[in-house]
Amino acid sequence: MLSTASSAGREAYRDLEKRARVIRRHIVNMIAEAGSGHPGGSLSAVEILTTLYFGVMKIDPKVPDDPERDRFILSKGHAAPALYATLAERGYFAVETLSSLRRLGSPLQGHPDMRKVPGVEMSTGSLGQGLSVGVGMALGARLDHRYYRVYVLLGDGECQEGQIWEAAMAAGHYQLNNLVAIVDRNGLQIDGSTETVMTLSPLAQKWRAFGWNVVEVDGHSFSELFQALDSVAYAHKPTAIIARTVKGKGVTFMEGAVDWHGKAPDRKQREKALEELGE
Known part of the structure; x- marks a missing residue:
């Protein structure tokens, strides 16, 4: 674990903060160029993805299909811009490709496609399915006597899906200690507050109840x-x-605003966002 007690640790954290800011700038630019996308839930997940890809996961962009690699599943597939920007910065493909988001013929579709994008482990977008696949991957590692971990990023609104809890029950039953679910708990979904749409609290106790x-x-x-x-x-x-996160984190006029779940900034909004995310 990185420590802030040493100068090396502080420098490492500063490097991660810089990477997170660059990734946020990519997200804003990509969605503005495409004219559509999901900025709110992409921006809220940046530190999570930065930590995983630049500090935790056992991966090698030069060998994306290494059988010993750790796996990451973006179950909340609409946050694809955050994953694409992270993968590009990590070296899976050229950063210049990011500007092709959602264009006809681009590998960077509105939701991730594992057949077209290096580093994408699962085609996602239909919410609720990522954890089930994560359970399968984690069980597969055990059967194959491999020691990789499987990380699944879930949206909190997605946790209203019954399939999430079926998968949680299976993972608890099999004691899959190589499986990690991360809930992006920003409190908002497309229709409003998660607690208004379908109460999730007490969320921690629910996971504990499933083992x-x-x-x-x-x-x-x-x-x-x-x-x-x-x-x-x-x-x-x-x-x-x-x-616990803030939807739209890093761009003040997007922070905590449900309206930015799924719309692109216009030219002036893009400029204001990039100014806030400047070096």
Whole structure:
């Protein structure tokens, strides 16, 4: 785990913060260029993805199909811009490709396609399915005597899907300690507040009831994310990390605004957002 106590640790955190800012700029630019997309839930997940891809996961962009690699599933597939920007910055494909988001013939579709984008482990977009596939991958690792971990990023609104809880029950039953579910708990979904649409609270207790190790963190704090992900190594059951986040994080006029779940900024809004996300 990175420590802020040393100068090397502080420098590492500063590097992650810079990467997160670059990824956010990519997200804004991509969606503005495409004229459509989902900025709110993409921006809320940036620190989570940055921590995983630049600090935690065992991966090699030069060998994206390495059988020993850790797996990541973006179950909330509408946040594809955040994943694409992270993969590009990590070296899976050229950063210049990002400007082709949602264009005809582009590999970067509105939702991730595992057949077209290096580093994408599952084609997602129909919510509720990612954790089930994660359970299958984690069981597969056990059967093949491999030691990779499977990380699944869930939307909190997505946790209203029954299939999530079927998968959670199976993971708890099989004590899949190589499976980590991270809930992007920004409190908003397309129709409004998650608690108004379908109450999720008490969310942590629900995961514990299904036999999971549960950690609650600030989803924008690298130190808390690292500490939570480090604790996975000592768990004897699957781990759920409930990451409290802000929808639209980093762009003030998008933060906490449900209207930015699925629309693109216009020219002036793009300029204002990029100014806020400047170096």
